[in-house]
Amino acid sequence: xxxxxxxxxxxxxxxxxxxxxxxxxxxxxxxxxxxxxxxxxxxxxxxxxxxxxxxxxxxxxxxxxxxxxxxxxxxxxxxxxxxxxxxxxxxxxxxxxxxxxxxxxxxxxxxxxxxxxxxxxxxxxxxxxxxxxxxxxxxxxxxxxxxxxxxxxxxxxxxxxxxxxxxxxxxxxxxxxxxxxxxxxxxxxxxxxxxxxxxxxxxxxxxxxxxxxxxxxxxxxxxxxxxxxxxxxxxxxxxxxxxxxxxx
Amino acid sequence: xxxxxxxxxxxxxxxxxxxxxxxxxxxxxxxxxxxxxxxxxxxxxxxxxxxxxxxxxxxxxxxxxxxxxxxxxxxxxxxxxxxxxxxxxxxxxxxxxxxxxxxxxxxxxxxxxxxxxxxxxxxxxxxxxxxxxxxxxxxxxxxxxxxxxxxxxxxxxxxxxxxxxxxxxxxxxxxxxxxxxxxxxxxxxxxxxxxxxxxxxxxxxxxxxxxxxxxxxxxxxx
Numbered sequence: 001x002x003x004x005x006x007x008x009x010x011x012x013x014x015x016x017x018x019x020x021x022x023x024x025x026x027x028x029x030x031x032x033x034x035x036x037x038x039x040x041x042x043x044x045x046x047x048x049x050x051x052x053x054x055x056x057x058x059x060x061x062x063x064x065x066x067x068x069x070x071x072x073x074x075x076x077x078x079x080x081x082x083x084x085x086x087x088x089x090x091x092x093x094x095x096x097x098x099x100x101x102x103x104x105x106x107x108x109x110x111x112x113x114x115x116x117x118x119x120x121x122x123x124x125x126x127x128x129x130x131x132x133x134x135x136x137x138x139x140x141x142x143x144x145x146x147x148x149x150x151x152x153x154x155x156x157x158x159x160x161x162x163x164x165x166x167x168x169x170x171x172x173x174x175x176x177x178x179x180x181x182x183x184x185x186x187x188x189x190x191x192x193x194x195x196x197x198x199x200x201x202x203x204x205x206x207x208x209x210x211x212x213x214x215x216x217x218x219x220x221x222x223x224x225x226x227x228x229x230x231x232x233x234x235x236x237x238x239x240x241x242x243x244x245x246x247x248x
Numbered sequence: 249x250x251x252x253x254x255x256x257x258x259x260x261x262x263x264x265x266x267x268x269x270x271x272x273x274x275x276x277x278x279x280x281x282x283x284x285x286x287x288x289x290x291x292x293x294x295x296x297x298x299x300x301x302x303x304x305x306x307x308x309x310x311x312x313x314x315x316x317x318x319x320x321x322x323x324x325x326x327x328x329x330x331x332x333x334x335x336x337x338x339x340x341x342x343x344x345x346x347x348x349x350x351x352x353x354x355x356x357x358x359x360x361x362x363x364x365x366x367x368x369x370x371x372x373x374x375x376x377x378x379x380x381x382x383x384x385x386x387x388x389x390x391x392x393x394x395x396x397x398x399x400x401x402x403x404x405x406x407x408x409x410x411x412x413x414x415x416x417x418x419x420x421x422x423x424x425x426x427x428x429x430x431x432x433x434x435x436x437x438x439x440x441x442x443x444x445x446x447x448x449x450x451x452x453x454x455x456x457x458x459x460x461x462x463x464x465x466x467x468x469x470x
Contacts, residue, residue: 140417145414151404160467161400
């Protein structure tokens, strides 16, 4: 029996990835909507009221997944940037560019919902706590990445320079993650640990649903954005011309 | 390799000495920024004593950042930088030489004048020593991190503003622990932990920053 050769790099070419991304977007978008509805329903109506924080705690169903995503997207973005630098693949840098705005959005969302939660619980919109500060630095890093990319006209240099910056910024992610253990400040420690969680099961389910929903949302949005990036980067090629003449 | 390092340092020092005004501008910027704060927030000594370390550190951050533009741009414009990149000596060492000079020219003067500014803010003698010590450990980190930012933004329009956006977030840990060391001394906790952490920033920065800056230079020049 002949061994079938799998071409692992088939979809690393923008020309083949573009239609694939287009086909995948609707699935991820639908999943995102469905999971958000389930997650929010579980979180807002099914999960029990917290005995200490009352109803206000329910903001964690958005806050915690958003904070997770903000860090995770940065790592993925830096990994793509690193791949772009090392292997010189065009698609990797485009993916890094496409991830940055979504990452910045989630960072902002985590900070914003944290402020909304902090006012009733801590009595302040903002405290200069280690976790909040390092999350704020993350937002600055995303903005720095995007502005460096935007400031350089030559696309190749832009991709490489901002990629290097993204890799340097990765050092901040473990600092955010560990900040509640290293500095004993106001932000509470992790509730979900590898050894188990102190949360009620429905709360945990709702939170995981919301995280999944945000994953799906991120994938859908990033694929849509990377399609635009691909078109812009490859605008002089033949396949883009045929692709664009096909669509109405 | 040492000869190359020494050569770059001596050359850049000579160039800096020929243009002394540039060095002094950074220093006076530092002094003026620090002196503005008591005028802005009022001259109560108790408030100033609390703010002093933070203000001196923020001013040092800004002064160090403002002088980053000169780190590579002169060599970039006259083409020396391309020769440095092409030189048989490792680029990392040559970049390290430029960073060392940057610190000697724009970091060390700040360290030396800081006690004088600390006195303006009513800091005690012990606190002044810790301030100097924290600046000695911290300002090289600023030059090292800043070099990467300067190399990335080389020759861009609006590079000066952009470099602040890239570099200041990475400066924040140095600021926190630098100013924190003096605060810890003032409140009686002892500056040991903060100073150790500053040292811990310095060592990896010394290893990785020249290398990353060299890489960034190659990207900018290609």
